[in-house]
Amino acid sequence: MELENIILEAKLKIDKKNIFFKEPMKKHTTFKIGGEAEVLIKIEKEEELKEILKFTNIKNIKTTIIGNGSNLLVSDKGIKGIVILNRIENIKIERKKEIIEVVVGSGTKMGKLAHTLLREEIEGFEELSGIPGTVGGAIFMNAGAHGKEIKDIVKNVKCIDYEGKGYEFLPEQLEFGYRTSKFKNKKYIITEITLILKKGNKEEIKSKMDTYKQYRIEKQPIEYPSAGSTFKRGEDFITAKLIDDAGLKGYEIGGAKVSTKHCGFIINTGDATSEDVIKLTEHIKKEIKNKFNKDIELEIEVIK
Numbered sequence: 251m252e253l254e255n256i257i258l259e260a261k262l263k264i265d266k267k268n269i270f271f272k273e274p275m276k277k278h279t280t281f282k283i284g285g286e287a288e289v290l291i292k293i294e295k296e297e298e299l300k301e302i303l304k305f306t307n308i309k310n311i312k313t314t315i316i317g318n319g320s321n322l323l324v325s326d327k328g329i330k331g332i333v334i335l336n337r338i339e340n341i342k343i344e345r346k347k348e349i350i351e352v353v354v355g356s357g358t359k360m361g362k363l364a365h366t367l368l369r370e371e372i373e374g375f376e377e378l379s380g381i382p383g384t385v386g387g388a389i390f391m392n393a394g395a396h397g398k399e400i401k402d403i404v405k406n407v408k409c410i411d412y413e414g415k416g417y418e419f420l421p422e423q424l425e426f427g428y429r430t431s432k433f434k435n436k437k438y439i440i441t442e443i444t445l446i447l448k449k450g451n452k453e454e455i456k457s458k459m460d461t462y463k464q465y466r467i468e469k470q471p472i473e474y475p476s477a478g479s480t481f482k483r484g485e486d487f488i489t490a491k492l493i494d495d496a497g498l499k500g501y502e503i504g505g506a507k508v509s510t511k512h513c514g515f516i517i518n519t520g521d522a523t524s525e526d527v528i529k530l531t532e533h534i535k536k537e538i539k540n541k542f543n544k545d546i547e548l549e550i551e552v553i554k
Contacts, residue, residue, distance in 0.1 A: 268292040275324040282475040284324025287333040294337050296441050300414045317384035325554040326524045341366050350447045356386025356440040373450025376458035380466050386440040390433045392426045401426035408442040471509040474517035477550040489546050490514030496537045503530045
């Protein structure tokens with residue numbers, strides 16, 4: 251029996267408008283690349299997530315969790331099984347004596363959180379305000395910008411495993427590192443995050459956010475679809491500089507191209523395929539190894 255029929259017969263307690271069959275993943279990634287998800291289900295509550303996991307466990311169906319798709323490259327062949335699109339969005343603010351605790355649903359977009367904090371005159375998030383993912387995605391990869399990482403402001407993270415059992419982890423348990431965390435093993439699904447911030451001045455917060463926004467406009471190719479920074483920084487080198495020094499600025503394969511504005515970004519010029527991007531990343535890796543004897547790693551997540 252096809253998965254579509256299995257889903258329809260299951261009568262999941264999910265609004266039918268949030269269940270999609272043969273859904274193009276290019277609609278759900280900032281790269282605008284990717285084949286079809288066999289089934290995509292948008293969830294807005296933790297209870298919905300648990301129900302789907304219970305169902306997929308019983309039926310032994312492959313499950314993939316995504317947020318804003320801002321750090322993903324999806325295969326041209328698409329994704330088998332069920333893709334869960336996390337839209338668990340909520341923001342609760344608890345003001346205490348010297349600190350402010352902000353409890354955030356993992357599917358909340360970073361930009362939405364940043365503007366809420368600006369309105370509430372809460373500082374400490376400005377450097378991260380331009381990151382184009384969800385808060386859960388930021389925790390997953392310990393996202394950072396302008397010298398700050400999200401690990402710097404985390405109090406705790408709530409999650410569930412694929413059996414639906416709940417957990418709460420403190421920062422020292424989260425194995426944060428450069429663009430990595432405990433969640434990279436994909437044994438847990440992040441549901442809620444508590445951040446520690448403090449009272450600030452609205453004008454100063456906005457000024458910082460505007461400065462960081464202008465930096466992105468001037469330095470990053472945000473006018474093109476991409477998955478953000480393609481490669482990780484090296485321990486003793488800046489990967490984007492090596493790519494530039496190797497003469498690869500503007501190099502392209504198919505519709506995938508090394509940005510001429512920032513060599514750390516591979517952009518989709520309009521009709522790039524996942525295969526184009528993979529071939530280009532492999533070419534870059536090979537050239538950097540040959541010319542500088544450096545091994546570079548992808549920062550983006552590849553889903554096949």
